[in-house]
Amino acid sequence: MKHIIILGDGMADWPAESLGNKTLLQYSSTPYMDKLAAMGRTGRLVTVAPGFHPGSEVANMSVMGYNLPKVYEGRGPLEAASIGVELQPGDMAMRCNIICIEDERIKNHSAGHITTEEADVLVRYLEEKLGSDRIHFYTGVQYRHLLVIKGGNKQLDCTPPHDVPLQPFRPLMVKAEVPEAQETAGLINNLILASQELLADHPVNQKRIAEGKDPANSIWPWSPGYRPQMEPLSGKYPAIKKGAVISAVDLINGIGHYAGxxxxxxxxxxxxxxxxxxxKVAAALEALKTDDFVYLHIEASDEAGHEGDFKLKQFTIENLDKRVVxxxxxxVKDWDEPVAIAVLPDHPTPCELRTHTAEPVPFLIYYPGIEPDCVQTFDEVACVExxxxxxxxxxxxxxFMKK
Structure with missing residues (x-):
């Protein structure tokens, strides 16, 4: 039996008064997810272990079955792997957002969803002006980039920028958790302030402002770590001899890299x-012809949740159902070799809150011959049963891998 996980990032949500006290999964039209829930079995999954922040790296590693206290090293090293940056011993990697700051506040975590092409110009400029033998900037995708500091101390208190929309940025700058990390914290904060001076009047931002877009006028490094020690999924689950990951997000591709x-x-x-x-669906189906396992990650609902846009998130959920699930x-339903399908979010991203939370998420598992349970719809409430x-x-x- 082959296996595919369809991961709707941030798809889970809270009940909203504007939706008749329903969640967006309850409110949206999702006939295929409901059908698979009715034909299969459901439940809820704790994706954020106690003591961990509900980040996508934490949640997706949990979905893949990794023991976080043993293997977690932060988001930065995972994104480094995705873009081909080989970390050396002592290299500290950090996720490095390009964000928009307005009136001393974090207006948004994505610089108004800057394009990769625009961001690449800015990241290369920062590498030219701020890079050194110890400090390097690398381009990722859109607003998501990488900062590597040789000899950095990862014992830092960093704030994910998507957690603090519209908050003053200065109180949220990096803090050392131990005296040994004070030099690293000071270095990063100096880079943040220096980036603001360099980016303020950059031609890319002048053009964006003229077009009525948010300027990409600051970096925001967070989630530091070193190279993780993760066992490939093929070592954990004998049924997975060959597998693939499909995602537009460097973080997820980095997890996939270390997962083999x-x-x-x-x-x-x-x-x-x-x-x-x-x-994405065509790529997943083609991969299933040769591979045992596919992790198909769809980011859109998470971004809509961060924007607090109920209608957009409904649109993304319904697209996931009719265009992916x-x-x-x-x-695959008539393939000679049966395919097990799992559908779930990694974490909630409530539109009301505009950031991640740690509540258990609903999931469904379906494969031909599975004995169904009583649940008839796929949502946060129904899957409690x-x-x-x-x-x-x-x-x-x-x-999931039992079959």
Whole structure:
């Protein structure tokens, strides 16, 4: 049996008065997810272990069955792997957002969803002006980039910028958790302030302002760490001899790299509501012909949650259902070799809050011959009654890979 996980990033949400006290999964039209829930089994999964921040790296590593206290090293090293940066011993990697600051406040974490082409110009400029034998900037995708500091101390208190929209930025700058990290914290804060001076009047930002767009006028490094020690999924689950990851997000591709999954790049994959769903599905189905396992990650609903846009998030959820879940199911249901399908979010990103939370997320597992439970729809409320109950740590992957 082959296996595919369809991950709707940040898809879970809270009940909203404007939706008749329903969640967006309850409110949206999701006939295929509901069908698979009714034909399969459901439950809830704890993706954020106690003591961990509900970041996408934490949640997706949990979905894949990794023990976070043993392997977690922050987001930065995962993104380094995705863009081909080989970390050496002592190299500290950090996720480095390019953000928009207005009136001393973090207006948004994405610089108004700057394009990769624009961001590449800015990152190269910062590397030219601020880079050194010890400090290097690397271009990622859109607003998501990488800072590597040789000999950096990772014992830092860093704030993810998507957690603090509209908050004053200065009180949120990097703080040392131990005296030994004070030099590293000071270095990073100096880089933040220096980037603001350098980017303020850069031609890319002059053009963006003239077009009515947010300027990309500051870096914001966070989630530091060193190279992680992760066992490939093939070592954890004998049924996975060969696997693939499909995502527009460097972080997810980095997790896939350390998990031993090959990365499949998809033309038109943006990580936003306008991503090319059809190309991602085609790539996943093609991979399933030769691979045992595919991790198909769709980012759009998370971005809509961060923007606090209920209508956009509904649109992304319904697109996931009709343009991803439906086509995958319809394509594989008659294959000679059966395919197990799991659908779930990694964490909630409530529109009301505009950031991640740590509540358990709903999940469904379907494969031909599975004995269904009583749940008829796929959402946060219905899956409370699911026969899997609440799973944690590697229990979800253990259940999913049983067949």
């Amino acid at each position: 999954l090959r990365r499949i790049a998809v033309e038109g994959a943006t990580g936003l509501y306008n991503t090319n769903y059809e190309n 439906g086509p995958v199911y319809e394509a 699911g026969s899997y109950g609440i799973l944690k740590e590697d229990e979800f992957m253990n259940e």
